[in-house]
Amino acid sequence: MLIDLTGERFGRLTVISRSDRPGHMVYWNCLCDCGNTSVVAGSDLKRERIKSCGCWHREESASRAAKQFAKHGGAGTRLYRIWKSMRTRCLNPNSKHWDLYGGRGITICPEWEDYAIFREWAMSAGYQDDLTIDRIDVDGNYCPENCQWATVEEQSNNKRNSRLISINGVTHTLAQWSAISGINRGTLKSRIESGWSGESLLKPVGR
Numbered sequence: 001m002l003i004d005l006t007g008e009r010f011g012r013l014t015v016i017s018r019s020d021r022p023g024h025m026v027y028w029n030c031l032c033d034c035g036n037t038s039v040v041a042g043s044d045l046k047r048e049r050i051k052s053c054g055c056w057h058r059e060e061s062a063s064r065a066a067k068q069f070a071k072h073g074g075a076g077t078r079l080y081r082i083w084k085s086m087r088t089r090c091l092n093p094n095s096k097h098w099d100l101y102g103g104r105g106i107t108i109c110p111e112w113e114d115y116a117i118f119r120e121w122a123m124s125a126g127y128q129d130d131l132t133i134d135r136i137d138v139d140g141n142y143c144p145e146n147c148q149w150a151t152v153e154e155q156s157n158n159k160r161n162s163r164l165i166s167i168n169g170v171t172h173t174l175a176q177w178s179a180i181s182g183i184n185r186g187t188l189k190s191r192i193e194s195g196w197s198g199e200s201l202l203k204p205v206g207r
Helices: 042-046 055-072 078-091 115-124 152-156 174-181 185-193 198-202
Strands: 013-018 027-032 037-041 132-135 147-150 164-167 170-173
Touching (some): 164 198
Antiparallel strands (some): 132 147
16 A cells, blocks of 8 residues: 655655656655755655755765865865866766766765875876876776876877777777877868778878
8 A cells, every 4th residue: 555655754855746757666756955856766765765865965975075175185286176076077966067977877986085095096096287087998987996197188088989990900089190190180070971981081181
């Protein structure tokens, strides 16, 4: 027998109505104390696995970050800003880059919740002020095994939308072929879209 949870309160969530979301579980429309709404499975509410729209977790994460900040220093440093930006991309749905990171499942390993541990890894992995953090597998998470420090150019060659092109058995991205040949990347792209391939792609412009 279905128990009506309308009006019940679970953590910061107040159930306002039953959701019509399909599935084998019963879902409920909930209003969070922060003003956001969310749809939550009844079983998660009853077992207190979900207590807010996500704001609780974000606040706790921010609080932990602030404590780490005070304990280990780093305020105002470039490395701390990198760590903070990484967390924002993966943990804050309001981030303008959320869809490319947290929104598609990219997470941060638990040990990097501690800025001091992240800083220790960064220094041992060759961090310098002219390098950026780069995920080796662009579909993988932020963790020591999948991250390295790279120049902006190196990182751009590892983006999800980098196009790999093979010419005479040699494979490079479009950006790399452009740098090697001296031909504008837009020109190379237009040639590919027009059906050009192989060595003809690198034919000097105007010849």
